[in-house]
Amino acid sequence: MTADDVLSILTVLRDADVDIWIGGGWGIDALVGEQTRRHRDLDLLHRQDQEPSVVAALADAGFVETLDWRPVRFVVTDPAGREIDLHPLAFAADGSAVQSSPDPQQPFVYPPSCFVTGTILGTTVPCLSPEQQVYFHRGYDPADHDRHDMAQLRRVFGIATHF
Numbered sequence: 529m530t531a532d533d534v535l536s537i538l539t540v541l542r543d544a545d546v547d548i549w550i551g552g553g554w555g556i557d558a559l560v561g562e563q564t565r566r567h568r569d570l571d572l573l574h575r576q577d578q579e580p581s582v583v584a585a586l587a588d589a590g591f592v593e594t595l596d597w598r599p600v601r602f603v604v605t606d607p608a609g610r611e612i613d614l615h616p617l618a619f620a621a622d623g624s625a626v627q628s629s630p631d632p633q634q635p636f637v638y639p640p641s642c643f644v645t646g647t648i649l650g651t652t653v654p655c656l657s658p659e660q661q662v663y664f665h666r667g668y669d670p671a672d673h674d675r676h677d678m679a680q681l682r683r684v685f686g687i688a689t690h691f
Contacts, residue, residue: 529554529567531649533610537570537589538653544585546578549643550655551615551664556677558646558655560684565676569603569611573627573638573656576616586612599628636664658685666690 534554541548550558552571557563574582576599583593586604591612595603598616605611617625623640642660645652656664658681665674670691678689 529570529610531563534570534648534653535651537572537586537610537612540585540589541572541574541582544581546581546585547575548582548654549573550646550653551661552613553673553677554648555646555655556661556680558648558653559644559658559661560680561647563648564680565673569613571613571615573615573617576618579616582614600630658687662687662689 534550538548538550549555550571551573552569553565553567554570557565557567583604590606591604591610592606593602594605594611595601601613601615603611603613615627617627617638619625623643625638627636627638629635638656638660642657644655644657646655647653661681662678665678670678675691678691681687682689
């Protein structure tokens with residue numbers, strides 16, 4: 529998944545008038561303002577009530593569903609092998625959101641302050657805050673790319689991480 533791919537996918541979704549935020553590795557690179565590693569996929573968060581529009585817009589762009597772990601997440605892939613990992617969010621009136629988790633008693637929580645912007649190739653893009661990125665990188669054994677991503681947050685933001 530290249531930076532140009534990310535921007536073209538965001539354009540498709542912006543044209544569909546849906547709200548999305550970049551998470552995962554591309555979200556961290558957006559926060560630091562530069563691509564720091566290669567990315568296998570693109571993690572996007574979207575408003576749960578806008579999911580039909582998200583799916584339709586991506587289908588029009590050639591993406592088909594290849595994994596369904598709803599309500600937690602689902603994946604779409606295009607013929608070129610570009611993969612988007614989609615995470616539905618249910619928003620509250622105060623701007624906070626929750627995402628279902630594998631444990632229904634422990635949903636993932638998104639405070640209103642975690643929805644920020646970053647840049648990819650000089651283009652402003654919606655993404656998750658450094659603190660929210662750290663929140664999602666806990667509770668599992670990190671891979672090398674996870675260690676790399678957390679190092680970027682420490683380097684640029686001086687933020688504490690658990691690995």
